[in-house]
Amino acid sequence: MTSTNVTKEAEDSGPSGYAAARLRLLTEGTRSGPPRRTALADLTDDWLTGLFTAGADGARGVSLVAVGGYGRAELSPRSDLDLLLLHDGSDPRAVAALADRLWYPVWDLGLALDHSVRTPAEARRTAGEDLKVHLGLLDARHLAGDLGLTTSLRTAVLADWRNQAPKRLPALQELCAERAERQGELQYLLEPDLKEARGGLRDATALRAVAASWLADAPREGLAEARRRLLDVRDALHLTTGRATDRLALQEQDQVAAELGLLDADTLLRQVYEAARVIAYAGDVTWREVGRVLRSRAVRPRLRGLLGGGKPAAERSPLAEGVVEQDGEVVLARTARPERDPVLPLRAAAAAAQAGLPLSPHAVRRMATTARPLSTPWPAEAREQLVTLLGSGRPTVQVWEALEAEGLVTGLLPDWDRVRCRPQRNAVHLWTVDRHLIETAVRASEFTRRVHRPDLLLVAALLHDIGKGWPGDHSVAGEIIARDVAARIGFDHHDVTVIAALVRHHLLLVETATRRDLDDPATLRAVAEAVGSQGTLELLHALTEADALATGPAAWSSWRASLVADLVKRVSAVLNGADPAGPEQAAPTAHQERLALEAVATGAPVLSLRAQPEPPAETHGEPLDEPEPLGVELLIAVPDQPGVLAAVAGVLAVHRLTVRTAELRALDLPAGVDGSVLLLDWRVAAEYGSLPQAARLRADLVRALDGSLDIAGRLAERDAAYPRRRGVVAPPPRVTVAPAASRHATVIEVRAQDAPGLLFRIGRALEDAGVQVRSAHASTLGANAVDAFYVTDPQGTPLPGEEATAVARKLEEMLRG
Known part of the structure; x- marks a missing residue:
């Protein structure tokens, strides 16, 4: 049945016809995604228009307006209907009667309804007092009645938004930050809220609002597709659960994946994470731009007074060869030539992390599209810049995310693609595999003063779980990959062997310390044989702690730390020639x-x-x-x-x-x-x-x-x-x-x-x-x-x-x- 026929059936049969047509539309196997959402919105528009026309009886000065998600025509199977009955105030009694004729049929069908009845002045005043109301009105869409009334409200609301942007946008940013603190980051959660978590649908809507202010705009690349993917997942979630929920619970993920035609729940989560990562990164860039614009607006009048007019040029401070800082971001120097300088992306990233500054998205995009690939093995400078980037601590995270957003990471490390956005179905792990690797490098950077080869520690931290993208024991697979990557990066044979051993045995110390009898000489001999040298043992001890701290609170404690330290002390003695067959147990206290x-x-x-x-x-x-x-x-x-x-x-x-x-x-x-x-x-x-x-x-x-x-x-x-x-x-x-x-x-x-x-x-x-x-x-x-x-x-x-x-x-x- 075509959408025209479905709509005709709904009009002819009233509420029951709409309900039947709606059910048929939602159960059609041939239509999903944007076409179904559009068809559902059209069907609902026609039904509500019919109710309005019958109830208004030719009344003037009143209109029915869809706002929020319904205003954007983003109706999921169990979405609320966000409606505004707008009137000019000339006949309140008639408006109240019309509202009853509209709201009650919606309630009778069991549909969720978020409704209000206001004059244009009341709507603008409420929007001025409530940021969420203002956001909903930005997506106002006329359904029925007085088109001029709706149009004038839309024009006024949009003008208010642009005029009040310097005050409204910081409040919106704070609202997004509070929600992220409360709901967590969508790209890392095992049971994410598709709407409320950071990188979710609300953040995508907030970016639309920023763009509407004309103050700043979000990076467009992939943003629409990311939003569409999250909406598709929410549609499937509503259909499989029969509930108006945005939380993708573990027990429902296989069904949702099947509804979307995906291989399994892991494939589903990975797609959700990728979409959330695009939206979250776009949000970071956009809010940074908003802050920059607002700061420049605040400073410019004072500078004009001091300098006698004219637009001041932004200062550029050199950070490294071809890399400068400008207006709080790391950008490329005017003389930089990425097409002739293959090390430039790593040099810029290292400089940004060392300075604690974000990489300009424009600079990253330019390097991603024009930079020459590195030779194999890498030149020494490229290897040193990678180590510097990894050793820069917490700022490494945002710089790495900027490189990932434009595909530079997989260009440098092709094996990274298998772990990118890969979920870890273990409540102990806070992060996806790729973010856990970066978090481990961040933690390892705190221990570089206690090891003789911090470069090997940092690279091993980056690669220790790289095998999780392959079948079988990830430590065994990871050893093979790490050996290849380390050689490609340019380490010599000895260093390659050490990095491979660290990846192969990165769980050895904590598993042995917590699951083996340390008084048994066989335990100490086995660890000593696996480690092989004092230098590797020193590195493995630091990597063990960094890995556990980057996993989550349940993975590390003073108890585990003391057990591992005791094991390291005993194994060190064995490596120094001591006989492990000493007393079989420690003396009791x-x-x-x-x-x-x-x-x-x-x-x-x-x-x-x-x-x-x-x-x-x-x-x-x-x-x-x-x-x-x-x-x-x-x-x-x-x-x-x-x-x-x-x-x-x-x-x-x-x-x-x-x-x-x-x-x-x-x-x-x-x-x-x-x-x-x-x-x-x-x-x-x-x-x-x-x-x-x-x-x-x-x-x-x-x-x-x-x-x-x-x-x-x-x-x-x-x-x-x-x-x-x-x-x-x-x-x-x-x-x-x-x-x-x-x-x-x-x-x-x-x-x-x-x-x-x-x-x-x-x-x-x-x-x-x-x-x-x-x-x-x-x-x-x-x-x-x-x-x-x-x-x-x-x-x-x-x-x-x-x-x-x-x-x-x-x-x-x-x-x-």
Whole structure:
């Protein structure tokens, strides 16, 4: 059915006809995107015009006006209808009756309506008092009635906007900044608000308003396409959910992707991020231009008075060869020739970052279209300028974004295209892959004074996750790419090898420190062999911290910092020739030994719950902001017996205590003391409310160990009472055996979605498998539990390969079930 026929059906059948025609239009598979939005607006226009004509009965001095999104004809399936009934004030009673004949049919169909009834003077006065109203009126579109009334209002509102621009635009910028602070950046959010987040549809509308002021204009390249893409996604979101929502929730992304004909949810998010990045960058450039124009307007009258008239020329200060600063931006010198100077883009970018100034978009566009490509390998100056750019700290981010906006980054580093705007479906990560790489370089720039080769650190930071654009282990893929990139950049063979090793092993230190027994000589030997030299270890330590800090708050803490520092110290000793086969465990503290002796004397568990966290550890002289690790310290000494891990984990789950970190190990007792004690050093936090009393925890632990407390039953009852959130699908758990991780035990690694009772279930499954837990190292990273268990057979020896694989398989099956 054509749009003309749909409109005719709506006119002939009244509200019911409009509803049927609207439904048919929204379910047509052949029409989507701008054509459907236009058709929906036309259909609605005709219906409302019919209602107006029937209700007005020839009245003069009144018109129906679409404003806001409807005024722009951007009607998504569940969009509000923004309407203004404009009148000249001559017959208020007739206008009120007409309003009822318009609004009630809209409400009867269940459509959302944002309406107002005003005279032109009232509309202008309200716009002057409310910035959002003024923005809506900028898109006013005549629907029915007195065209002259609508036209005069549009003309007046636009004139008011241009006359008041010096006051209105700063207020609009502040409004955009407040919204960004509240909603976050669309280009990095896993569940973004397509309208309200920074780089979303509201920002695109704000750029239209700036252009309407004639004070400044946004970069046009790609802006219309970015806006169209976000509108298309919102249309699909409305259709798949049946709701008027702008939030792209995780559980709805696959359906939205399918509605748009995209491969998967990641492809969808990447397109959303790319669109948001275009709008956000255009906003940065536009607001900078607005500020420049307003400053020049404020200064110009004073200069004219001093200089006797004339327009003052902007001063140009040299920053580097071919690069100058002008009016708060970095631009090209008049003598610069990008077509003859292939290093110029990197030189300009480095100069801008060093000066803390933005790159002029005009300069970037000129270099992108005229600059010659760099030779392979790069000349030394190009490599030095890249290192300078990466080492400039926080200003690097805006400069890199300017280079990316015009395609210069992928021209310099073709492998960058695979990670550009790539989402990371992990709540721990704040950024997309590409922004995380830049954030890591920014963090690494803070550590350049503590390493001997800061250039290698910065380039490794830029490349450490470059393999995430390829299938398989991103560290393995990244090593290959980093080797190629480093050679292309111009590093020699030795430096290329170091950069490749840093990328390959960038997770080695933190994973080993948090998931391995550092008292096991095999652990230290394995790390020393992988690292190879003191210089690489020094760089890897700095890269580890920079990477974690750039990931997000959950990825780094004083606890992790101290574990990594301890590992680095031990591995350094091994690299210097020390024998790693020293004492198998650190001596217990006085507090731990007191608890252990009491447990031996009483034959029962003894625990200590310290409500105050320890002071934050220092990381290379700089204390971390938060008291870490999260939670409070729980120390438990238990006479060695089967089922301790499951019992303790189960009791904590029953008491609604979340396990942040967990360490379990056998404790050596002083000479002359008989018995064996297990020490559990855990960090826990209450899910809500206050912590339980230590006496209650101990009493329940005693009952759990003697079998009189049915932990499994208690947890099952609670799970039944609180079902899982619908629509959330976690990745499946994975259980693996770490090869050659220890000479004394078999190491089983568990990665799973964190949940109440998870550690209890794992402990009980290991007990059912007939293995002994020699030590455990559990940690929670965001929504993920990453745990390692050192297990042996009942005789205390590592499990044979097939038996270890069978235990891991059974454990994984249990977790999947």
